[in-house]
Amino acid sequence: MFKPAISLTILNNINMTNKIAKKTIFLTLVTGLLLLLLFLPKPLLADAPSTSTEPTVPYDFRSDTFDILHTHIDADFSNFTTKNLIAHVRLDMIRKSAPAPLRIDLLKFTVDSLLLNGNRVMYTYDDSQIIVSSAYLAPVGDTFSVDVFYRGTPTQIPGDWGGFYWNTTYAFNIGVSFTENQHSFARCWIPCFDNFTERCTYSYAIQTDPSRRAVCGGMFVADSLLTPTGRISYWTLNTPIPSYLASVAVSDYAEVKSTLSGSLSPIPVSLFARSTDTTKLKNSFLHLPDALRIFENTFGPFKFPRIGYSVVPFSAGAMEHACNISYMQAAVDGTLSYESLMAHELSHNWFGNLVTCESASEMWLNEGWAKYCEYLFT
Numbered sequence: 001m002f003k004p005a006i007s008l009t010i011l012n013n014i015n016m017t018n019k020i021a022k023k024t025i026f027l028t029l030v031t032g033l034l035l036l037l038l039f040l041p042k043p044l045l046a047d048a049p050s051t052s053t054e055p056t057v058p059y060d061f062r063s064d065t066f067d068i069l070h071t072h073i074d075a076d077f078s079n080f081t082t083k084n085l086i087a088h089v090r091l092d093m094i095r096k097s098a099p100a101p102l103r104i105d106l107l108k109f110t111v112d113s114l115l116l117n118g119n120r121v122m123y124t125y126d127d128s129q130i131i132v133s134s135a136y137l138a139p140v141g142d143t144f145s146v147d148v149f150y151r152g153t154p155t156q157i158p159g160d161w162g163g164f165y166w167n168t169t170y171a172f173n174i175g176v177s178f179t180e181n182q183h184s185f186a187r188c189w190i191p192c193f194d195n196f197t198e199r200c201t202y203s204y205a206i207q208t209d210p211s212r213r214a215v216c217g218g219m220f221v222a223d224s225l226l227t228p229t230g231r232i233s234y235w236t237l238n239t240p241i242p243s244y245l246a247s248v249a250v251s252d253y254a255e256v257k258s259t260l261s262g263s264l265s266p267i268p269v270s271l272f273a274r275s276t277d278t279t280k281l282k283n284s285f286l287h288l289p290d291a292l293r294i295f296e297n298t299f300g301p302f303k304f305p306r307i308g309y310s311v312v313p314f315s316a317g318a319m320e321h322a323c324n325i326s327y328m329q330a331a332v333d334g335t336l337s338y339e340s341l342m343a344h345e346l347s348h349n350w351f352g353n354l355v356t357c358e359s360a361s362e363m364w365l366n367e368g369w370a371k372y373c374e375y376l377f378t
């Protein structure tokens with residue numbers, strides 16, 4: 001129940017017998033309030049349309065309202081001293097229904113600016129979501145682009161399994177979190193819809209210092225040397241994936257290349273490790289062709305453009321990022337002791353990457369099938 005607090009309380013406490021005096025006091029109070037409102041400081045974002053009266057989209061249903069078609073990631077991972085990422089991500093989108101503000105996940109960065117179709121617009125950001133009013137958005141059915149410029153240190157939650165790891169030798173993401181309710185965890189390094197249902201294609205332009213290179217989820221396009229300051233590695237993936245399967249791994253990587261006979265066509269294989277690990281890597285992956293053959297014979301053709309693994313100093317397993325599996329260094333020991341892990345991750349290309357669970361509570365489907373595939377392989 002609403003109680004008008006100021007004017008009526010004051011009036012009731014004054015013993016007035018003269019109606020004209022009451023009216024004079026009332027008018028004085030009203031005039032005072034109007035003057036007060038007139039001189040109150042204006043909100044800083046006064047020209048930003050309010051989002052408070054707009055209908056909100058329940059988190060997991062954003063993809064019914066917007067469809068992200070493509071994500072392009074420009075990111076500078078040059079500074080291994082400060083571990084400060086400087087990045088620009090462009091989301092090409094289509095508006096599927098109206099009206100709702102656009103909510104983009106991004107965890108604990110400094111957002112410098114946001115462009116909508118190339119024009120700077122107002123937004124709010126609370127360290128977890130960027131919100132853009134629907135008043136700025138394209139009509140239903142139209143495509144539009146969102147450019148987010150941001151910087152900061154990517155999040156690694158203490159005790160978490162996933163997140164973003166950055167030490168003196170490696171920088172890499174692990175796309176899920178076991179401590180966050182929102183289990184997919186791309187938002188720790190890129191603006192995205194951090195759910196399991198939104199799928200889009202990806203391209204990457206990742207800057208490093210010249211001694212390192214970036215390996216991303218997709219096909220290698222080119223390296224561009226920025227003498228003497230750095231290197232930009234370009235990658236692209238035309239197979240749509242959810243954001244938690246997008247990936248980057250940066251180190252002084254060497255590449256072990258080969259080609260396998262897929263049931264549809266030859267499949268390029270590229271395994272990345274530091275040069276001290278490449279021989280052990282080859283020996284530990286001797287039976288990768290057998291794993292591919294068994295899974296193709298059982299489930300159908302491999303549908304991604306490349307089989308890729310990147311060795312990282314991850315202590316507790318591996319992560320099935322599309323075309324760029326993050327694979328723990330301890331499992332690359334030159335023996336076949338861990339090849340069930342190699343097969344497990346490869347099998348996610350059918351269960352998890354090609355067909356993805358709808359929510360975190362269904363993750364057991366991804367993992368149950370992958371566990372079954374370990375036994376198929378062995």
Ligand SMILES: [Zn+2]
Pocket residue numbers: 320344348366367370
């Ligand atoms: Zn798994």
